Amino acid sequence: MPELPHVPALAAVLATSHPLGATLFLIATILVAVSFDFTNGFHDTANAVATSISTRVLPARVAIVMAAALNFLGAFISTQVAKTIGTDVALSAALTPVAVMAALLAAISWNLLTWYLGLPSSSSHALIGGLVGAAAMLSPLHLGALKPHGILIIGLSLVLSPIAGLVIAYVIGISLLWIFRRSTPQHVTDLSTWMQRVSAAFVAFSHGSNDAQKTMGVIAAAVLAYEGGVASTKFHVDLWIIIISATAMGLGTSFGGWRIIKTMGMRVTKLRPIDGFAAESAAASVILVATRFGLPVSTTHVIAGSVMGVGARQRLSAVRWGVAGDMVTAWLLTGPMCALLAAILALILRGIGLK
Numbered sequence: 001m002p003e004l005p006h007v008p009a010l011a012a013v014l015a016t017s018h019p020l021g022a023t024l025f026l027i028a029t030i031l032v033a034v035s036f037d038f039t040n041g042f043h044d045t046a047n048a049v050a051t052s053i054s055t056r057v058l059p060a061r062v063a064i065v066m067a068a069a070l071n072f073l074g075a076f077i078s079t080q081v082a083k084t085i086g087t088d089v090a091l092s093a094a095l096t097p098v099a100v101m102a103a104l105l106a107a108i109s110w111n112l113l114t115w116y117l118g119l120p121s122s123s124s125h126a127l128i129g130g131l132v133g134a135a136a137m138l139s140p141l142h143l144g145a146l147k148p149h150g151i152l153i154i155g156l157s158l159v160l161s162p163i164a165g166l167v168i169a170y171v172i173g174i175s176l177l178w179i180f181r182r183s184t185p186q187h188v189t190d191l192s193t194w195m196q197r198v199s200a201a202f203v204a205f206s207h208g209s210n211d212a213q214k215t216m217g218v219i220a221a222a223v224l225a226y227e228g229g230v231a232s233t234k235f236h237v238d239l240w241i242i243i244i245s246a247t248a249m250g251l252g253t254s255f256g257g258w259r260i261i262k263t264m265g266m267r268v269t270k271l272r273p274i275d276g277f278a279a280e281s282a283a284a285s286v287i288l289v290a291t292r293f294g295l296p297v298s299t300t301h302v303i304a305g306s307v308m309g310v311g312a313r314q315r316l317s318a319v320r321w322g323v324a325g326d327m328v329t330a331w332l333l334t335g336p337m338c339a340l341l342a343a344i345l346a347l348i349l350r351g352i353g354l355k
Contacts, residue, residue: 301331
């Protein structure tokens with residue numbers, strides 16, 4: 001369970017002495033953050049359920065309801081990733097409600113565009129890119145407001161985590177072949193069906209543990225800036241922030257992202273239950289380890305890398321590398337495009353008098 005921090009409850013925050021416009025804008029920022037969390041949920045539903053649906057071990061509706069519930073529960077296990085988002089991307093003074101709003105609007109727009117195109121891009125890349133662009137644009141220090149070391153660590157975690165998923169899934173896949181080398185195909189299918197149901201739950205829980213915290217981090221940063229705090233010493237994530245972030249993630253997941261489910265579960269490679277178990281186990285393990293160390297990773301990247309790993313274990317031609325290439329292109333574009341879009345939105349918000 002996360003530590004119970006001491007940022008005041010929402011009512012107490014809003015009761016502090018601030019201009020009405022600033023208070024209303026903070027409320028609007030929180031609502032947009034919750035909307036981002038919701039789009040993150042339905043955009044990333046595929047992370048938890050695509051392989052289970054494609055291998056037919058779970059009916060689609062059952063898989064999505066399970067993922068929604070476990071996404072919600074997973075959000076309560078830690079706040080380390082939220083602290084990374086709120087303190088390691090930019091100086092606290094640069095993460096004003098206006099900067100957070102611009103970053104969130106950019107990330108939501110990108111999520112909706114890639115969802116419409118059926119591309120499993122990264123909500124994490126979108127949000128972090130948006131924070132970088134908005135903070136650099138609005139701060140008098142511009143690029144000096146950013147924290148290069150923190151951004152480098154986050155960038156490395158985003159890049160290396162899908163590679164780790166691919167390698168671990170490949171190793172698990174090879175190990176399972178050896179373990180079941182004397183078993184009949186029917187026995188393997190029956191057992192791995194149950195194994196994959198467990199691993200699907202594992203992925204859903206890990207997804208909530210990492211992704212919901214990104215929204216917690218930006219809400220807490222916006223509240224802190226509103227109160228005039230110093231992030232390095234006073235950054236905390238209150239229980240009300242955890243609850244609304246977990247709820248929005250769970251509700252978004254319950255709506256499902258069918259276009260991306262099709263890409264993740266059916267177009268990258270053909271999966272059997274034993275392959276799905278290998279991919280999901282690898283992905284969930286990587287995500288939970290990252291969460292433990294406060295590293296924000298793209299669950300989309302990790303599960304896609306794991307799916308490629310089990311496909312490559314069968315044979316390299318089993319992976320549809322053209323589809324994988326489209327996904328990688330979307331991933332590479334996400335950070336820079338969201339940074340640019342957030343910078344433009346930040347200028348617009350400042351231009352209409354918001355600070």
